[in-house]
Amino acid sequence: METRIVKAYGDESKDREIMEEAGRLIRSGALVGMPTETVYGLAGDALNPRSSRKIYEAKGRPSDNPLIVHIAEKEAIKRITEELPEKAEILMEAFWPGPLTMVLRKSAAVPEETTGGLDTVAVRMPVNKIALELIKAGGGYIAAPSANSSGRPSCTTAAHVYEDLKGRIPLIIDGGKVGIGLESTIVDLTGENPCLLRPGYISREMLEEKIGEIDVDPSIEGVMDEKEHPKAPGMKYKHYSPKGELYIVKGKSDNVIGSINRWAAENREKGLKTGVLTVSEREDRYKADIIRALGAENDGESIAANLFLALREMDDCRADMIYSEEFQVPGIGDAIMNRLVRAAGHKILEV
Numbered sequence: 004m005e006t007r008i009v010k011a012y013g014d015e016s017k018d019r020e021i022m023e024e025a026g027r028l029i030r031s032g033a034l035v036g037m038p039t040e041t042v043y044g045l046a047g048d049a050l051n052p053r054s055s056r057k058i059y060e061a062k063g064r065p066s067d068n069p070l071i072v073h074i075a076e077k078e079a080i081k082r083i084t085e086e087l088p089e090k091a092e093i094l095m096e097a098f099w100p101g102p103l104t105m106v107l108r109k110s111a112a113v114p115e116e117t118t119g120g121l122d123t124v125a126v127r128m129p130v131n132k133i134a135l136e137l138i139k140a141g142g143g144y145i146a147a148p149s150a151n152s153s154g155r156p157s158c159t160t161a162a163h164v165y166e167d168l169k170g171r172i173p174l175i176i177d178g179g180k181v182g183i184g185l186e187s188t189i190v191d192l193t194g195e196n197p198c199l200l201r202p203g204y205i206s207r208e209m210l211e212e213k214i215g216e217i218d219v220d221p222s223i224e225g226v227m228d229e230k231e232h233p234k235a236p237g238m239k240y241k242h243y244s245p246k247g248e249l250y251i252v253k254g255k256s257d258n259v260i261g262s263i264n265r266w267a268a269e270n271r272e273k274g275l276k277t278g279v280l281t282v283s284e285r286e287d288r289y290k291a292d293i294i295r296a297l298g299a300e301n302d303g304e305s306i307a308a309n310l311f312l313a314l315r316e317m318d319d320c321r322a323d324m325i326y327s328e329e330f331q332v333p334g335i336g337d338a339i340m341n342r343l344v345r346a347a348g349h350k351i352l353e354v
């Protein structure tokens with residue numbers, strides 16, 4: 004299958020032709036790469052079980068890892084959910100459209116293929132104009148997991164989607180580099196207390212300000228026990244990983260820099276290439292083959308936006324060993340470290 008990349012602008016009149024084509028593809032059961040404000044998504048008709056099966060196949064994703072259903076109007080949530088708790092309504096008003104996904108009891112309209120066999124459904128209304136146009140054109144309910152092949156870093160540009168899915172989908176809509184760069188926050192509203200399943204741009208504090216205390220799923224903090232069934236099923240799988248061996252290095256700044264530089268020299272003697280993820284204040288202090296500053300130390304938004312990009316650059320430069328500093332920033336820092344720790348397969352070195 005040939006994969007085309009076509010530019011969209013988020014302007015209904017300029018995008019008419021491409022949206023008609025993309026909408027037709029989705030309604031016929033095909034898949035389209037789609038920009039959102041978080042990361043690029045792999046869009047298919049959420050109410051068509053064949054489309055969901057295709058999504059799992061194209062990504063190479065295990066089929067018990069559920070998909071998020073994207074809608075373009077708040078009202079649309081009613082058709083796919085059994086009930087709408089008051090806290091869900093409060094969060095919708097506060098954060099939609101935006102990077103917040105809510106897990107709710109599903110209605111019979113949503114096939115189990117889309118929810119990985121669960122009786123709950125994850126729903127989000129994105130703010131990205133191109134995504135909203137495409138959701139409408141595709142029939143109003145779009146399943147869209149991140150458009151990377153399973154296990155790899157999520158895609159923040161259309162070129163990354165092409166790299167991972169070329170030959171597997173007919174069309175990628177290019178909406179430029181995404182704004183946020185990390186997947187949506189996920190909160191489960193089906194239990195007694197709301198529970199945070201995945202940290203994102205909308206922080207726990209922002210949620211608690213609106214609906215009071217929320218629990219945090221144990222899979223976010225620690226290593227999952229194999230037998231434990233995580234509420235956020237995706238969390239048990241290897242995630243976001245570059246091809247090289249990634250380690251997070253924690254400690255006093257001078258120790259971190261000294262250790263990484265020493266390892267880089269040792270790696271070079273063994274014929275291995277070393278990559279470093281750091282911040283702009285310290286990038287000059289490293290001696291390694293590939294050094295990427297994700298942003299200034301206090302600029303969480305820039306670090307988030309560049310994280311997956313930098314991990315992919317490490318692959319492009321064939322880094323064998325990659326060392327990352329720990330990024331401690333308020334707000335989005337939890338989400339950044341959540342992705343980084345998973346990308347590193349929990350390999351953390353204290354120096």
Ligand code: AMP
Nearest residue numbers: 069070123124125148149234235236237
């Ligand atoms: P992705 O689309 O790659 O950002 O991943 C979607 C993630 O959303 C899954 O891996 C799950 O962790 C979570 N998710 C989706 N649907 C549900 C659900 N019904 N219950 C709990 N978590 C869900």
Ligand code: MG
Nearest residue numbers: 148149157186
């Ligand atoms: Mg993903």
